[in-house]
Amino acid sequence: MKIEQIYTGCLAQGAYYIVSQGEAAIIDPLREIHPYLERLQQDNVKLKYIFETHFHADFVSGHVDLAKHTGAQIVYGPGATPEFNSYIAKDQEEFRLGELIIKALHTPGHTLESTTYLLKDSTAKDYCIFTGDTLFLGDVGRPDLAQKASNMTLEGLAGLLYDSLMSKIMPLADDLIVYPAHGAGSACGKNMMKETVDTLGNQKKINYALNQPNKQAFITAVTDGLMPPPNYFGMNVAMNKKGYESFEVIRERGLRPLDVDDIESLTKTNNAVIIDTRNSSEFCKAFIPQSFNIGIQGDFAPWAGTVISNINTPIILITEQGMEEEAVTRLARVGFDTQLGYLKGGISSWKKAGKKTNSIRRISADEFEKEFKTNEGLLIDVRKETEFDVGHLQAAQNKPLAYIHHWIQEINSQQHFYLHCQGGYRSMIAASILKAHGYDNFTEIEGGYASLSKTNLSKTDSICQLSK
Numbered sequence: 001m002k003i004e005q006i007y008t009g010c011l012a013q014g015a016y017y018i019v020s021q022g023e024a025a026i027i028d029p030l031r032e033i034h035p036y037l038e039r040l041q042q043d044n045v046k047l048k049y050i051f052e053t054h055f056h057a058d059f060v061s062g063h064v065d066l067a068k069h070t071g072a073q074i075v076y077g078p079g080a081t082p083e084f085n086s087y088i089a090k091d092q093e094e095f096r097l098g099e100l101i102i103k104a105l106h107t108p109g110h111t112l113e114s115t116t117y118l119l120k121d122s123t124a125k126d127y128c129i130f131t132g133d134t135l136f137l138g139d140v141g142r143p144d145l146a147q148k149a150s151n152m153t154l155e156g157l158a159g160l161l162y163d164s165l166m167s168k169i170m171p172l173a174d175d176l177i178v179y180p181a182h183g184a185g186s187a188c189g190k191n192m193m194k195e196t197v198d199t200l201g202n203q204k205k206i207n208y209a210l211n212q213p214n215k216q217a218f219i220t221a222v223t224d225g226l227m228p229p230p231n232y233f234g235m236n237v238a239m240n241k242k243g244y245e246s247f248e249v250i251r252e253r254g255l256r257p258l259d260v261d262d263i264e265s266l267t268k269t270n271n272a273v274i275i276d277t278r279n280s281s282e283f284c285k286a287f288i289p290q291s292f293n294i295g296i297q298g299d300f301a302p303w304a305g306t307v308i309s310n311i312n313t314p315i316i317l318i319t320e321q322g323m324e325e326e327a328v329t330r331l332a333r334v335g336f337d338t339q340l341g342y343l344k345g346g347i348s349s350w351k352k353a354g355k356k357t358n359s360i361r362r363i364s365a366d367e368f369e370k371e372f373k374t375n376e377g378l379l380i381d382v383r384k385e386t387e388f389d390v391g392h393l394q395a396a397q398n399k400p401l402a403y404i405h406h407w408i409q410e411i412n413s414q415q416h417f418y419l420h421c422q423g424g425y426r427s428m429i430a431a432s433i434l435k436a437h438g439y440d441n442f443t444e445i446e447g448g449y450a451s452l453s454k455t456n457l458s459k460t461d462s463i464c465q466l467s468k
Contacts, residue, residue, distance in 0.1 A: 001100060001121060005179060007196055010300060010330060011059055012185035014196055016130055020098025025049040027117060027130050028181055029062035031247050031333050036066060047072040049095060053132025053181055054114040055240045057145055057233035058188055060335050064243050077115025078106045083242045089115065105168045107134040109161020110141030112150050116168065128177035135169055136180045138193035140209040144226055145233060158219040165210065174201025185299060187230055225386065227402065232305030236335050245337055254328030256341030260353040263316060266340055272314035275304060277327050280428035286357040288318065288350055293432040296323055298425045301330040306402050307433060311335040317342040360431045361443045365451035368418065378417035382430045383449065387422065393457060401426045404433055413439050420445040420452065
């Protein structure tokens with residue numbers, strides 16, 4: 001028996017590769033399937049099943065392409081309604097994989113079709129569970145994503161999730177290994193641990209959701225503080241239900257080299273959005289006007305899906321040399337299929353052509369400490385509300401990046417303001433969006449709250465203080 005967790009950090013997503021006696025199964029694969037095909041070839045095994053724990057909202061699964069290439073059967077849990085050939089399992093139905101048995105446990109609540117897969121080893125002993133978005137480490141799946149599809153209330157879905165956990169998961173043995181679909185950083189939950197594997201017994205002890213005294217307390221706990229889901233979630237669900245273009249087609253289109261004239265033409269005729277994936281420290285010095293900075297080194301794809309409201313928006317990429325394919329791949333994972341290509345030669349070619357560039361004023365935390373006056377300036381903290389609540393500068397106003405298109409109109413463009421996040425990644429995304437919308441009278445703070453909290457600003461009440 002072989003079980004491999006294939007974890008993709010930028011999406012905080014875990015896919016699973018299982019092998020027994022020449023047969024293989026893959027659970028919740030990512031869209032680019034070549035890594036799976038290579039594993040199958042190396043192990044000289046045949047893919048028998050592709051198990052989907054539910055219709056994913058935060059990424060486009062590789063199930064359709066993988067089935068076409070291998071002939072494997074796509075399996076969903078009860079109630080799923082995909083628009084392509086697949087097998088809909090019954091609750092408690094078992095699937096043989098070599099010496100192993102994989103049992104479908106219908107666990108609705110996150111979505112109506114959500115299913116946990118229980119793996120029994122060659123001795124028929126319960127060995128591990130693949131919980132999808134039903135049970136995370138330290139958390140459970142958010143119950144608000146399926147409201148429209150189910151015609152159920154948030155509280156109703158949370159109650160359904162409670163019933164699933166109490167009747168299907170909690171009775172299982174403590175020594176079972178828990179393999180969730182996501183870890184810390186995913187928007188599919190609110191309190192996930194950084195670890196990606198644990199025992200069920202430990203989760204029974206430490207997971208806040210599993211330790212509520214009753215159903216109503218559970219409903220209150222899991223629905224409290226939920227942030228609205230990113231815009232792209234619903235569109236990803238639709239792609240996972242209906243099918244999609246092959247990743248190879250998207251890859252080929254996205255890797256089309258464009259020259260400067262192409263960029264100017266496409267932004268005018270196709271209303272294309274330019275995404276500059278360079279580090280914020282380089283972007284702020286010189287960038288193409290109207291471009292958004294979403295650095296490839298961070299949570300690139302989720303933030304692209306959050307700040308660009310429609311995944312059908314045509315995209316042009318500006319990257320460091322050699323990073324084009326990585327950027328194309330990550331965007332495809334969250335459904336950006338209308339990628340038009342990348343600027344050949346990057347920002348250097350734009351400069352060599354004598355084209356105009358913009359810049360953003362960025363200062364250090366120490367420089368901010370010297371020039372900021374509480375009663376003369378506005379300080380905007382674009383971190384999440386939960387981060388802000390843990391600690392912030394007293395003078396700061398919390399305006400999360402995820403909602404920038406809502407609060408941007410509230411900003412007085414005539415009044416100078418300062419901008420920061422935790423480390424500088426999100427605040428530069430916000431800065432680039434503000435700049436693209438015509439805001440010039442602001443300064444972004446390098447190093448963000450992590451640097452600001454080390455200055456005297458956190459200690460001097462007359463200027464601002466650290467609130468905890």
